[in-house]
Amino acid sequence: MPVITKYIVERNGVEKMTFSSKTEADAYDRMLDLADELFVVLGQSQLFNDERQQDDLALYLAKNKDGLLACLNQKTKAAKEKPASKAADADKAKDKLAVVAADADEAQAA
Template identity: 35%
Template sequence: MAIVIQYVVEHKGVEKLVTTDKKAADQYDKMLDIADNLAQYLEAKGIKLDPQSMEEMTVMMAKNKTAIGKLFKGTPAETLLSDDSAEVVEMKQA
């Protein structure tokens, strides 16, 4: 019999990730914290979205924070979107 240590990342009471890799769990948890901070900031600045759309957008932004940082420095979006590592998320229309 083997003992397997699993790391479970929960967010707002929902299980989001189960892994045996502590580093991956920590990184995912940090990404979710960044997404929560982004959502709080956007809402405070008057951006009004339904909770699902806000979560999808802020998680996508947190996952792509390096690319978004490059956009602020003037890199064209086409350059970043042609990169295979860019995550594309289809937003659901309400």
């Protein structure tokens, strides 16, 4: 008779999922922890009247955290790049103003 080891993820006395690998069970447990934290954050927004929708969205975001983080990182990188480009734009604008002012001076001298 074979011996089978099972890892059970349990929340509040309710069996959520059974795994044959401790690594998979730990990963699932961490995902549920993240969903719990997201549930609280979403609740603070007061966008949801229905706790089920809030729970579903928290679980969805936790399951798709890698894609969400990649998206947020791209937005952060773009935001960090904008001030640098704004500084370059400001320099270009100053150069244009200098050219316009020089042209105006030449026009007055003539």
